[in-house]
Amino acid sequence: xxxxxxxxxxxxxxxxxxxxxxxxxxxxxxxxxxxxxxxxxxxxxxxxxxxxxxxxxxxxxxxxxxxxxxxxxxxxxxxxxxxxxxxxxxxxxxxxxxxxxxxxxxxxxxxxxxxxxxxxxxxxxxxxxxxxxxxxxxxxxxxxxxxxxxxxxxxxxxxxxxxxxxxxxxxxxxxxxxxxxxxxxxxxxxxxxxxxxxxxxxxxxxxxxxxxxxxxxxxxxxxxxxxxxxxxxxxxxxxxxxxxxxxxxxxxxxxxxxx
Numbered sequence: 001x002x003x004x005x006x007x008x009x010x011x012x013x014x015x016x017x018x019x020x021x022x023x024x025x026x027x028x029x030x031x032x033x034x035x036x037x038x039x040x041x042x043x044x045x046x047x048x049x050x051x052x053x054x055x056x057x058x059x060x061x062x063x064x065x066x067x068x069x070x071x072x073x074x075x076x077x078x079x080x081x082x083x084x085x086x087x088x089x090x091x092x093x094x095x096x097x098x099x100x101x102x103x104x105x106x107x108x109x110x111x112x113x114x115x116x117x118x119x120x121x122x123x124x125x126x127x128x129x130x131x132x133x134x135x136x137x138x139x140x141x142x143x144x145x146x147x148x149x150x151x152x153x154x155x156x157x158x159x160x161x162x163x164x165x166x167x168x169x170x171x172x173x174x175x176x177x178x179x180x181x182x183x184x185x186x187x188x189x190x191x192x193x194x195x196x197x198x199x200x201x202x203x204x205x206x207x208x209x210x211x212x213x214x215x216x217x218x219x220x221x222x223x224x225x226x227x228x229x230x231x232x233x234x235x236x237x238x239x240x241x242x243x244x245x246x247x248x249x250x251x252x253x254x255x256x257x258x259x
Contacts, residue, residue, distance in 0.1 A: 001204040003239060004171045005052065005133040006090040006110040010204070014234040014253045017052040017092065017206065017242040018045035022079045038079035039086035046089045049250035053087070054113055054242060055080055056094030069097040076100065077107055084108035092135065098122035105130040113242075115139060115181070117159045128167030135206050136160060137176035140183060148187050149197050152177050157201050174240060175203045180212040188214035192229050196236035204239035211244055223248065231256040 002011040020038050033041050042053045057075035058067055067075075072095060083091060084107065093104040096116035101123055105112070111133040118124055118136060127134045138155045145151035156175045164170055177198050179188050192214075198205055207229070209215070215225035223245055230241050230249045234256040243249045 001199075001202070001239070002171050003133070003174055003204045004169070005092075006088075008051070008090060010051070010239055013257065014230075014238055015051040015240050016049055016246055016249050016253070017054050017240050018042070018048075018050035018246045019210065019242060019244050020045070020053060020055045020079070020083070022055060022057045022075050033079070036082070039082040042083045042089070042091075043086050045246045046087050048247035050089065050246045052090045052092050052111065052240070053083060054092040054094055055083060055109075056113070058094065069099050072097060073100050073103055077103060080104055080107050080109060090133075092133075096120050096123065098126050101126045105132050111135065113137075113176075115176075115178075117155055118162055124163040124166035124168055127163070127172075128169075131169070131172075133172035133174070134163060134168055135174040135176055136163065137181065137208075138178040139181040140178060140187070141181055143183070148182065148190060149194070152191070152198060153200055156198065156203075160201065160203055170203075173203050174206045175201055176206045176208055176242075179207065179209045180214065185214040188212070192232070195233060195238060199237065205237075206240040206242055207233045207238045208242040209233075210242060210249075227252040 020033055020041055057072045090110045092111035092113045093109045094113040096114050101112045112127050113135045115137045117138050136159045138152050177191050182188050209229040210226050211219045211222040215222040230252045233241050234253045
């Protein structure tokens with residue numbers, strides 16, 4: 001399973017997507033960056049081994065206020081433009097609004113990271129029009145399907161097919177099982193432990209477990225548990241991990257794949 005973005009090809013190993021949050025209420029305070037800090041942080045992440053930079057302006061933690069497209073755009077675009085000037089690395093933008101995706105791709109983004117599983121009409125079409133890549137995440141918080149694995153496989157497979165019908169390249173699709181977007185911490189732990197079941201979709205995977213609440217403790221104390229998830233993901237053949245701490249996770253991957 002091969003994934004391509006901004007002329008780069010990823011077909012094996014496990015790679016790191018570094019998180020740059022330009023929202024003021026991200027659950028992990030240390031990940032927040034003002035517009036004038038975003039480029040510096042992105043450059044350091046690339047130097048530390050990040051293959052993709054993911055910029056987000058909307059907090060998706062439980063209970064967070066959902067901001068509208070115009071507010072998200074006003075937060076996102078200044079940082080995106082500065083990051084694009086500072087690095088040639090692929091840039092992903094975390095949004096589910098088609099109009100935000102359009103503006104971001106026009107401003108130099110290469111990829112859309114959609115936590116809504118293509119809930120908003122037109123997002124896949126915008127992605128396809130720009131020849132961009134997309135990561136599609138499954139959200140189970142409100143699901144009534146009893147079986148977690150069946151819910152994930154059905155939802156992700158359907159979303160990927162929808163993206164392909166809209167014209168998105170098959171090798172431009174990553175799938176995210178949605179750790180932290182399930183009905184309980186127990187479901188999150190099960191998914192993290194059995195993430196390779198999602199390879200049955202036929203698409204490469206991204207895991208986003210970094211410093212999330214199912215790991216216990218507070219966001220500031222979850223680095224060791226995050227690294228354990230990353231190690232497991234590498235051994236399961238997960239292509240990308242989305243993380244706050246790039247250098248530490250790169251080292252964990254190297255250790256996992258050389259044993």
